[in-house]
Amino acid sequence: MGWFYGFKLHIIIHDQGGIISVKVTTNNVDDRKPVAEIADDIRRYLYGDKGYINSPLERELADKGVTLITGVKKKPKVMKLWNRLMRRRRFIIKTVFD
Template sequence: TPIPDLCRNLTGKLYADKGYIGSKLTEKLKRSDIDLVTTVRKNMKRKVMSAFDRAMLSKRYIIETVNDQLKNISQIEHSR
């Protein structure tokens, strides 16, 4: 995955969806001082998460919606 390369010069928290759950990626990012925060799948045990992290994960939907709209606008403008 391109995630470690994209986060090369970053530190802090990275909020992601369930598709990024994995111990290898989590450990690789942890070595770079990045804390991967994700929700859990239905078949997984719940994990303790701060209220702030829960709120930030819930805002991902808004951010992804805006990014999708920008991408669509860009593709329309580019095709003209």
């Protein structure tokens, strides 16, 4: 307890794969914690996976004018076609990490 063995890399990229924002945290930091901090330069939409579903985070980003688009965990979420298509482009971030 209290020890960590590594780091996490948090990256925000645009739809072409260019890096917009980067933050490195210790391994014991919750993935959702640095999002609001590194999303300062984001306007309109931010796409993430299911692990970023969090009402307080969504409200904090909404106050900055950013809509968080994530997958769904249980109940169906109504979303625009464009946002569903952009969520499918997750492979871009996997390519940047590789």
